[in-house]
Amino acid sequence: xxxxxxxxxxxxxxxxxxxxxxxxxxxxxxxxxxxxxxxxxxxxxxxxxxxxxxxxxxxxxxxxxxxxxxxxxxxxxxxxxxxxxxxxxxxxxxxxxxxxxxxxxxxxxxxxxxxxxxxxxxxxxxxxxxxxxxxxxxxxxxxxxxxxxxxxxxxxxxxxxxxxxxxxxxxxxxxxxxxxxxxxxxxxxxxxxxxxxxxxxxxxxxxxxxxxxxxxxxxxxxxxxxxxxxxxxxxxxxxxxxxxxxxxxxxxxxxxxxxxxxxxxxxxxxxxxxxxxxxxxxxxxxxxxxxxxxxxxxxxxxxxxxxxxxxxxxxxxxxxxxxxxxxxxxxxxxxxxxxxxxxxxxxxxxxxxxxxxxxxxxxxxxxxxxxxxxxxxxxxxxxxxxxxxxxxxx
Amino acid sequence: xxxxxxxxxxxxxxxxxxxxxxxxxxxxxxxxxxxxxxxxxxxxxxxxxxxxxxxxxxxxxxxxxxxxxxxxxxxxxxxxxxxxxxxxxxxxxxxxxxxxxxxxxxxxxxxxxxxxxxxxxxxxxxxxxxxxxxxxxxxxxxxxxxxxxxxxxxxxxxxxxxxxxxxxxxxxxxxxxxxxxxxxxxxxxxxxxxxxxxxxxxxxxxxxxxxxxxxxxxxxxxxxx
Numbered sequence: 001x002x003x004x005x006x007x008x009x010x011x012x013x014x015x016x017x018x019x020x021x022x023x024x025x026x027x028x029x030x031x032x033x034x035x036x037x038x039x040x041x042x043x044x045x046x047x048x049x050x051x052x053x054x055x056x057x058x059x060x061x062x063x064x065x066x067x068x069x070x071x072x073x074x075x076x077x078x079x080x081x082x083x084x085x086x087x088x089x090x091x092x093x094x095x096x097x098x099x100x101x102x103x104x105x106x107x108x109x110x111x112x113x114x115x116x117x118x119x120x121x122x123x124x125x126x127x128x129x130x131x132x133x134x135x136x137x138x139x140x141x142x143x144x145x146x147x148x149x150x151x152x153x154x155x156x157x158x159x160x161x162x163x164x165x166x167x168x169x170x171x172x173x174x175x176x177x178x179x180x181x182x183x184x185x186x187x188x189x190x191x192x193x194x195x196x197x198x199x200x201x202x203x204x205x206x207x208x209x210x211x212x213x214x215x216x217x218x219x220x221x222x223x224x225x226x227x228x229x230x231x232x233x234x235x236x237x238x239x240x241x242x243x244x245x246x247x248x249x250x251x252x253x254x255x256x257x258x259x260x261x262x263x264x265x266x267x268x269x270x271x272x273x274x275x276x277x278x279x280x281x282x283x284x285x286x287x288x289x290x291x292x293x294x295x296x297x298x299x300x301x302x303x304x305x306x307x308x309x310x311x312x313x314x315x316x317x318x319x320x321x322x323x324x325x326x327x328x329x330x331x332x333x334x335x336x337x338x339x340x341x342x343x344x345x346x347x348x349x350x351x352x353x354x355x356x357x358x359x360x361x362x363x364x365x366x367x368x369x370x371x372x373x374x375x376x377x378x379x380x381x382x383x384x385x386x387x388x389x390x391x392x393x394x
Numbered sequence: 395x396x397x398x399x400x401x402x403x404x405x406x407x408x409x410x411x412x413x414x415x416x417x418x419x420x421x422x423x424x425x426x427x428x429x430x431x432x433x434x435x436x437x438x439x440x441x442x443x444x445x446x447x448x449x450x451x452x453x454x455x456x457x458x459x460x461x462x463x464x465x466x467x468x469x470x471x472x473x474x475x476x477x478x479x480x481x482x483x484x485x486x487x488x489x490x491x492x493x494x495x496x497x498x499x500x501x502x503x504x505x506x507x508x509x510x511x512x513x514x515x516x517x518x519x520x521x522x523x524x525x526x527x528x529x530x531x532x533x534x535x536x537x538x539x540x541x542x543x544x545x546x547x548x549x550x551x552x553x554x555x556x557x558x559x560x561x562x563x564x565x566x567x568x569x570x571x572x573x574x575x576x577x578x579x580x581x582x583x584x585x586x587x588x589x590x591x592x593x594x595x596x597x598x599x600x601x602x603x604x605x606x607x608x609x610x611x612x613x614x615x616x617x618x619x
Contacts, residue, residue: 006506009497294493297454298552299482299510302475385474387455390489391445 003304007311010284018316021280025320025366028269030327033362034335034352035266037328039259041353042339046251049347050244052190054132055098055217056226058242059086059233081212082239089236090216095229097221100128103203104214107174121195122172124203132217136192141166141183144199152179153197156187161194170196175206190348251345258342273320274373281313281377292381293389306382313374314367321366325359398429401484401560401592402451407460409446409615420446422615423460428560428594433586435606436596443615444596445564451594452485452562453477465559483513486553490565492545494537500524500548501533504555511556520555527551527581543574550581554591561585563595567602579605 011018061080087101103124112118127143130136139159144151152170154162159181164170168181179198187193204210220226230241285292292305328335332352340346409421420443428434428451436444449455453464454477462469465484469477486507494503504524508515524533527547537545546566553561563582567575579602585591586607595602603609610617 002509005502006495006498009495013497290493291495294487294489295495295506295510296474296478297452297481297487298507299478299512299556301478304510387449390454390493391449 003308004311007308008315010288010308010312011315014284017280017283021276021316022320022323024273024276025317025369026323026327028266028273029321029324029362029366030331031269031324032266033325033328033354033358034331035259035262036358036362037332037352037354038335038339040355040358041349041351042255042347043252044353045347045349045351046248048349049190050248052133052135052188052192053217053244054134055100055219056223056244057218057220057229058247059090059216059218059239060214060242062238062240081209081214084211084213086236086239087213087216090218090233093229095220095222095225096218098128098132098219100132100217101126101200101213102129102215102217103200103209103212105203105207105209107172109173111173120172122203123195123197124200125197126200129197129217132219133188133192136188137186139184139186141181144182144202147199148201148205149182149199150177150179150202151182151199153183153185154181155185155193155195155197157193158196159184172206177206193348254345255343270369274369277313277316277370277373278376280316281309281374282380284312285309285377285381288381289384289389289392292384293386293392296384296386297390302382305384306378309378309381310371310374313377314370317366317370317373318363321363321369324366325354325362328362329354329359398431400427400429401465402426402428403461403463404447404450404457405461407447407450407457407462409443409450409455410458419615421450421457424615424617425460426451426610426617428592430559430592431586431590432592432594433582433605433607434594435603435609436594436612437598437600437603437609438612440598442612444612446615447612448562448564448594448596452487452560453480454487482511483556484559486556486558486561488546488549488553488561488563488566490568492537492542492549492569494545494548494552496537499534499536500529500540500551503537503548504551507552508555511558513556515555515557519557523551523555526554528577541574542570543577546570546574546578547581550578554585558591560592560594563593563597565597565599566595567597567599575599575602578602 061082063080084101090096091099105122105124106119107122108117109120110117112120126147139156141153144153154164159165162170164181166181166183170179170181172179185192204212220229226243230243233239233241295305332354336351339351404424404426406423406425407421408419408423411418411420424447426447436447438444446455450457450462453469456472457470460470464480467480469480472480495506498506501520501524504520508520524530527550529544529547529551532540532544537548540548567578570578582593582595583605586593595606597603612618
């Protein structure tokens with residue numbers, strides 16, 4: 001008869017109480033794991049989105065940097081325009097590896113979302129756009145037949161949504177134009193999947209935005225020159241330069257206050273769960289005072305009793321931790337959907353990334369929690385004098 | 395004829411308790427020798443100090459004054475952590491309300507007794523002692539599935555599994571009917587006479603006391619002639 005078996009059987013005395021304590025820990029750990037998974041997942045997805053934009057800098061018309069950052073990730077567009085001459089002045093800079101002009105326009109489509117209406121995103125591009133995104137491949141079709149062709153290239157999801165294939169025609173509400181689908185891109189896992197691309201000149205003509213741009217994407221030959229390049233562009237009137245690092249920082253700022261709040265709540269939940277464990281084990285120790293006295297009379301040392309009670313606490317915590325990890329995994333989709341609803345910008349990949357390392361860390365954390373939470377009850381139990389315990393209540 | 399070995403000796407042992415403003419002299423300069431193979435019954439009215447003396451003889455409690463020795467060791471000034479080493483393998487305990495671990499089966503309770511005593515033992519020893527107390531068919535049952543007599547026999551098996559030299563029993567038949575009490579008397583007698591087990595029992599039960607070789611009457615914390 002091992003002390004481990006004794007500890008495990010002790011936990012089965014008050015099954016409901018033990019189960020509730022385990023559930024308390026599971027919920028607290030589950031929330032914490034989800035939040036930590038969100039921390040990692042969100043940053044990774046954001047970084048992946050930024051990396052897949054293909055450029056390190058975006059030049060936009062002067063305006064709110066937060067708006068610029070969000071719009072940059074949503075497709076590099078905005079409702080502020082700059083003169084195409086800016087592009088002409090920058091394009092010859094020797095430090096530039098690749099550069100692409102963009103003109104983004106949104107159109108309200110009353111037929112979208114099952115008749116409830118929604119915005120369609122159109123982006124005017126030239127061939128340099130695909131040079132910045134070498135991972136973009138055609139699923140079918142190919143590039144526009146002419147720089148001012150009335151044609152459209154569909155992102156993977158846009159094609160699925162519109163139910164269009166190469167050669168089909170698409171009606172553009174608002175401007176009453178009809179375009180032909182020239183090609184459909186493979187899925188890229190970025191915002192590009194939902195965009196309808198048109199030749200830059202076609203968008204400028206269709207929306208009456210001659211010689212206007214919403215953004216210029218730039219990739220430098222040497223990333224170390226980024227600050228000097230930005231400095232030089234400060235003199236250019238009416239524009240601002242947004243770097244990827246700034247975008248990441250800005251987006252993370254937007255979500256950081258929510259992160260701090262939710263982390264605080266999760267830590268409080270963990271603390272409450274630990275207090276619950278201490279309380280449960282203390283109650284159990286108190287109820288078993290006589291029995292502990294008898295075990296000591298039979299030869300149990302203080303360390304034996306300490307180990308039994310400590311082990312009970314650790315088992316409760318480990319069970320709770322394991323259940324919490326499982327709960328976090330099972331609730332990943334739910335948490336992801338909830339986050340997507342409340343955040344100002346949700347990147348395209350997995351927003352909650354629960355890795356084996358995170359689960360292992362959570363489990364190790366709950367073991368540590370159990371070791372800590374069990375010390376006081378175990379000490380109380382082991383300090384019981386056998387004669388006092390056995391005669392208690394007599 | 396050789397003298398029997400003295401296993402436990404109390405010399406003018408006193409134990410006091412504070413009860414509010416009052417000091418209760420639970421044991422007052424009690425002297426006693428427990429020799430190997432003896433069967434002692436402590437009798438007396440409630441509050442006469444039987445249980446306190448039993449706790450001291452069983453090395454469960456410390457003494458305030460006097461001198462105590464057990465199994466050749468001076469236990470007078472020992473701390474709890476030292477007393478436990480004296481108890482292990484030397485003293486077995488039985489209590490009035492059995493005090494079995496209610497989540498463990500009879501067999502597991504007995505195994506626990508063996509494990510905690512750190513005595514060398516085997517599964518055979520556990521089976522043997524369960525057989526001795528006649529609980530073999532009930533060895534897989536939990537205490538709540540046993541009658542009072544069966545529980546006390548299980549407690550006896552747990553006390554004896556480590557082959558102690560002395561069995562300390564506090565009112566072992568206090569919660570039993572006459573038939574089950576008789577079964578316990580018989581087991582005690584058999585263990586004492588056949589196996590030479592030393593037994594010290596505190597009891598109100600005159601019939602049990604009558605089976606003992608030595609009856610010690612206690613009044614007001616003293617052993618009286």
